[in-house]
Amino acid sequence: MYYCEKCKVKVAGNFEHCPLCSGCLTGDVSKEELFPDIPPEKPRRLLLFKILILCSAIAVSVCFAVNASIAGQSWWLNYVLAGLASFWLVFGIAAKKRENPVKAVLWLSIMASLLVLLWDAATGFHHWSVDFVLPVLYVCAIAATIILALFLCLKPQDYIFYLVLNICFGMMPLILYLFNVLNVVCPSAICAAVSIITMSALIIFKGNALKEELDRRLHI
Amino acid sequence: MNNKVLPRWSRLDNAAKIFPSNSSMRDSKVFRFVCELKDFINPVILQTALDRAVEQFPFFQSVMKRGAFWYYLEESDIKPVVQKEYELPCIPLYDTNKESLLFRVLYYNKRVSVEIYHTLTDGTGALQFFRTLIYYYLLERHCEEFASVPSLDYDASWFQKRDDSFQKYYEKPNGTKISKRKKAYCLNKEHLPDRHLSIIEGKMSLKSLLECSRSMGITITELLTSLFIMAIHQEMNLREQKEPIVITIPVNLRNYFPSESARNFFTVINAGYNFSYQEDSLEVVASYIRQVFKEELKEEKLKEQMNVWSALEHNILIRLLPLFVKDAILRTAAFIMRRKTTASFSNVGRVSMPKEMEKYINLFTAYTSPDILQACSCSFGDNYVISFASPFYSRDVERTFFRFLTQMGIEVEIAANKIETGK
Numbered sequence: 001m002y003y004c005e006k007c008k009v010k011v012a013g014n015f016e017h018c019p020l021c022s023g024c025l026t027g028d029v030s031k032e033e034l035f036p037d038i039p040p041e042k043p044r045r046l047l048l049f050k051i052l053i054l055c056s057a058i059a060v061s062v063c064f065a066v067n068a069s070i071a072g073q074s075w076w077l078n079y080v081l082a083g084l085a086s087f088w089l090v091f092g093i094a095a096k097k098r099e100n101p102v103k104a105v106l107w108l109s110i111m112a113s114l115l116v117l118l119w120d121a122a123t124g125f126h127h128w129s130v131d132f133v134l135p136v137l138y139v140c141a142i143a144a145t146i147i148l149a150l151f152l153c154l155k156p157q158d159y160i161f162y163l164v165l166n167i168c169f170g171m172m173p174l175i176l177y178l179f180n181v182l183n184v185v186c187p188s189a190i191c192a193a194v195s196i197i198t199m200s201a202l203i204i205f206k207g208n209a210l211k212e213e214l215d216r217r218l219h220i
Numbered sequence: 221m222n223n224k225v226l227p228r229w230s231r232l233d234n235a236a237k238i239f240p241s242n243s244s245m246r247d248s249k250v251f252r253f254v255c256e257l258k259d260f261i262n263p264v265i266l267q268t269a270l271d272r273a274v275e276q277f278p279f280f281q282s283v284m285k286r287g288a289f290w291y292y293l294e295e296s297d298i299k300p301v302v303q304k305e306y307e308l309p310c311i312p313l314y315d316t317n318k319e320s321l322l323f324r325v326l327y328y329n330k331r332v333s334v335e336i337y338h339t340l341t342d343g344t345g346a347l348q349f350f351r352t353l354i355y356y357y358l359l360e361r362h363c364e365e366f367a368s369v370p371s372l373d374y375d376a377s378w379f380q381k382r383d384d385s386f387q388k389y390y391e392k393p394n395g396t397k398i399s400k401r402k403k404a405y406c407l408n409k410e411h412l413p414d415r416h417l418s419i420i421e422g423k424m425s426l427k428s429l430l431e432c433s434r435s436m437g438i439t440i441t442e443l444l445t446s447l448f449i450m451a452i453h454q455e456m457n458l459r460e461q462k463e464p465i466v467i468t469i470p471v472n473l474r475n476y477f478p479s480e481s482a483r484n485f486f487t488v489i490n491a492g493y494n495f496s497y498q499e500d501s502l503e504v505v506a507s508y509i510r511q512v513f514k515e516e517l518k519e520e521k522l523k524e525q526m527n528v529w530s531a532l533e534h535n536i537l538i539r540l541l542p543l544f545v546k547d548a549i550l551r552t553a554a555f556i557m558r559r560k561t562t563a564s565f566s567n568v569g570r571v572s573m574p575k576e577m578e579k580y581i582n583l584f585t586a587y588t589s590p591d592i593l594q595a596c597s598c599s600f601g602d603n604y605v606i607s608f609a610s611p612f613y614s615r616d617v618e619r620t621f622f623r624f625l626t627q628m629g630i631e632v633e634i635a636a637n638k639i640e641t642g643k
Contacts, residue, residue, distance in 0.1 A: 004634075008626040009622055013635055015638075019615060035635075036330070037638065216287060218291060219287060
């Protein structure tokens with residue numbers, strides 16, 4: 001076993017220097033290592049990710065250069081920036097929540113509805129977001145959750161809460177209708193109908209699991 | 221095993237509620253127990269032993285989830301699998317986006333380790349589980365050598381093990397306020413990269429340590445705490461001397477309130493020492509520490525402190541805050557608390573195993589993933605091990621500490637993990 005003359009301690013394992021004082025050691029190596037050698041960590045960001053960031057930077061710089069150098073144009077660069085920001089928000093959430101696809105669907109649906117509303121508001125509020133996009137988005141979110149649950153054979157506790165939240169969002173178009181915000185009613189009506197049907201099915205077929213899950217998630 | 225007998229989820233106990241909000245890459249709130257056997261580990265037998273141990277501790281097979289107001293534990297059917305150690309020690313076990321068990325079992329050469337997320341249980345609970353694991357391992361490994369089946373001295377039903385003892389012993393506090401503490405001296409050194417830990421284990425003879433502390437008329441814990449404080453003192457520059465060195469010491473409440481729970485049931489006491497007006501000699505420090513322990517470890521005082529902490533979670537206004545607000549508040553509170561603590565010292569104490577099995581075991585040790593310097597002591601037979609885990613490159617406090625011991629004539633054997641020295 002190694003020995004450090006300065007610290008007067010024996011040192012187990014294979015060391016060039018005393019782990020305490022970094023001084024020289026005398027003696028031999030002891031038989032087996034107590035701690036494994038850990039290989040250095042892999043870089044945590046993927047190459048694809050880095051390339052995408054670089055592309056975004058290039059796009060912004062090029063657009064800025066073009067936009068600034070041609071006189072008499074409106075600042076369309078703002079749309080490029082907003083578009084890139086939207087892309088990164090959605091992409092970031094999808095990447096971060098990839099281990100739990102059902103959760104990812106919920107987060108994406110929330111984030112997408114906010115972005116769509118913002119885009120509509122920023123471009124003169126022509127109602128396309130509330131009339132068409134939101135109801136379609138929420139129906140898709142509900143459908144995606146059900147399909148994921150079936151295909152991944154998820155247990156009720158792994159999807160019910162997210163499904164319920166998606167259904168709650170699915171009822172939003174109905175509220176917008178009641179407050180007379182909508183110009184076109186049909187998509188929202190379908191969305192509300194889908195939500196109500198899904199909720200009923202959930203209560204009828206998974207009533208107990210639903211109650212238990214709500215108990216757990218909402219305990220105070 | 222009939223899992224359906226048990227309720228399928230449970231609230232976090234009082235102490236556990238603090239941990240999820242404060243877990244990060246740097247401070248994962250994961251601690252590790254290590255047992256070094258005299259023989260190389262057989263992973264197949266270890267897996268069998270793990271399956272049997274988990275059967276005894278079904279509560280350990282849980283995952284943590286986020287509710288709207290609190291985190292909670294939900295029983296899971298993920299099977300724990302033993303792994304050859306291949307990653308950094310005490311890396312995070314909980315990930316909001318990925319369900320996983322809150323403990324892992326690792327082996328390397330002659331060592332078996334269990335890493336546990338603090339939300340699940342405290343040191344005592346974890347040790348009960350670990351002892352059960354080692355017990356089943358040795359039982360299987362050396363089955364032909366035991367004339368009769370040795371028995372383990374832990375007797376608790378599934379329900380006793382998952383009992384929340386904080387709830388059991390909670391009484392409304394009678395209004396005494398816990399005295400406020402000032403900012404303590406903080407070791408301000410260069411940090412290792414996130415997730416990395418520097419570990420130093422010092423093995424010594426319990427007998428010689430005991431002789432040494434007896435000759436001074438103090439206990440081993442008092443001696444080691446005093447030496448720890450004095451070792452940290454060497455790191456302080458003159459301007460910092462006006463701040464006290466505060467050592468946090470976890471106290472196992474099972475020693476004061478009968479409980480067989482394998483969940484969290486502990487509180488902490490603090491021992492502060494200020495070198496700007498207190499003397500710098502081992503005798504004085506030790507007698508002061510002795511006094512502090514005597515004062516802080518009174519049953520009424522511990523009970524009151526426990527109740528004050530529990531009262532927070534019984535407050536309806538706090539309970540109604542959404543989880544993300546609680547997370548933010550708890551994180552801020554922990555940040556403030558961290559500035560009031562210099563280091564921590566946990567005394568796991570003597571680990572007992574059935575007599576027939578002792579000859580197969582070399583030592584037990586433990587350490588945790590800290591954001592401050594942390595020491596842990598553990599004894600088995602005559603092997604007394606003090607392990608330091610720290611997030612810093614520098615190992616100067618550890619060096620001074622062990623040099624103190626060798627100067628007192630105690631033989632120390634050092635084991636350490638390799639950290640990148642930044643060369």
